[in-house]
Amino acid sequence: MAGGLTLHDIAAGYDRTPVWQHVSGTFAPGSLTAIAGANGAGKSTLVRALLGEIPLRAGRIDYGGQHPRDFGYLPQARDIDRTFPLCVADLVLSGAWRVTGAFGAVSAGLRERAAHCLRHVRLSGMEERGIGDLSAGQFQRLLFARLLMQDARVIILDEPFTALDAPTTRDLLHLVDHWRDEGRTVIAVLHDLRQITQHFPNVVLLAQGTAHWGPTEAVLTPALLERAYGGNAVFACPMGADSAPDAGAAGDTRPRDVSPGDLWA
């Protein structure tokens, strides 16, 4: 299936006990799927398995003729070293490494495309800035510009909106919608359940060592949420994302309590 991925009864882990097992399902071409679950449920482990970074304990992944190295991938912000001496333009252009090679010449056409990608995320005029001098939100916009530059059919985002203010989150969610409209396959690890119910039609909910996979309204039920997040049925919903009920000032990242009933309000 071009642009799709199918998991056949896979398991993965780091020691003798798998983090999760018996995970089966399809990320269809042009689909938008969230990966959800409590801290430690194995969301990043699933991302690593999809990227081929860790071996599977069981099962197989049908990549539909694609190679995971061609996927667009946005790691968690905490995993990125921003002290590296790169400017904004260099980082965006690095998204085209498949075209340019590691030390390849950059054509005028590629520079024009890079400028277009920066305009798309509202970073025009910052081309010469060092990446270490950007705010967290500007840096995340830059990473999305790099993904635009990469032009991948499959895009995997690991906690893309954590600690972002409402306008930045809204802009980047628009970009995700745009990718879906273009027929790209988007997979995103998210903690904000309201964001998932409002923007992601499909979800993989990791709970108790396996996955519940399907349409979001069929998976994020009170029973399965309780299975995933434990007995008190109250969930942290990061503020700053405009999806939070009574969202406060931009940049306010205090946790908020949201009950399962609120999710579909």
Ligand SMILES: Nc1ncnc2c1ncn2[C@@H]1O[C@H](COP(=O)(O)OP(=O)(O)OP(=O)(O)O)[C@@H](O)[C@H]1O
């Ligand atoms: N490199 C590793 N070596 C050993 N154990 C690991 C490694 N990486 C993760 N784990 C363990 O695997 C389990 C799943 O971790 P993972 O990071 O996939 O969870 P997560 O759902 O992404 O968590 P979070 O929401 O906190 O980011 C955890 O118990 C974690 O401690």
